[in-house]
Amino acid sequence: DAKTTQPPSMDCAEGRAANLPCNHSTISGNEYVYWYRQIHSQGPQYIIHGLKNNETNEMASLIITEDRKSSTLILPHATLRDTAVYYCIGLSSGYALNFGKGTSLLVTP
């Protein structure tokens, strides 16, 4: 698995965009970039994943740099319910997700 590096914590004002960075400079060509989040005392929730192209779904957008060494998860209009720990994981299909420490995002009123 690619080693990923994320800031330990971030704050974001409610209604603003939350941009969560992730460095994965050792990612290999067949490894996807996954994002999950974990709200306190719940199981992780899948957010989005991508390989090379930018991706968007109803929850978030994923921007992957052209060299694939970093990515940014964007929550376009953060709400208080988006307060959670966000995990960026590099992984080849078929293997288990290995969680790092993630970024603790606090959305404030």
Add this chain to the structure above:
Amino acid sequence: GAVVSQHPSRVICKSGTSVKIECRSLDFQATTMFWYRQFPKKSLMLMATSNEGSKATYEQGVEKDKFLINHASLTLSTLTVTSAHPEDSSFYICSAKRQLPEAFFGQGTRLTVV
């Protein structure tokens, strides 16, 4: 997204007893399920990978005789914590993969051994 159901959500047991946790994929068949453990303020740690119809693969340091995993069908995997002790108290989470790359997680089981 797909639904993975974990039961029970909370359990308290006496030291020395065994506890079984069930993980079900409700709307898809999962040939592979994963079991994780999470201690307070820590990240999830992979315990084992469970493949339907075969023996589970345990991560280094996880006692296979203590944490019994059974994956008898494509929709059900169970984790049994045998002879539980207070240090086994933790948040246990299962995950199920379908053919598409993403994995889905259960809501977790809070085990407290007294």
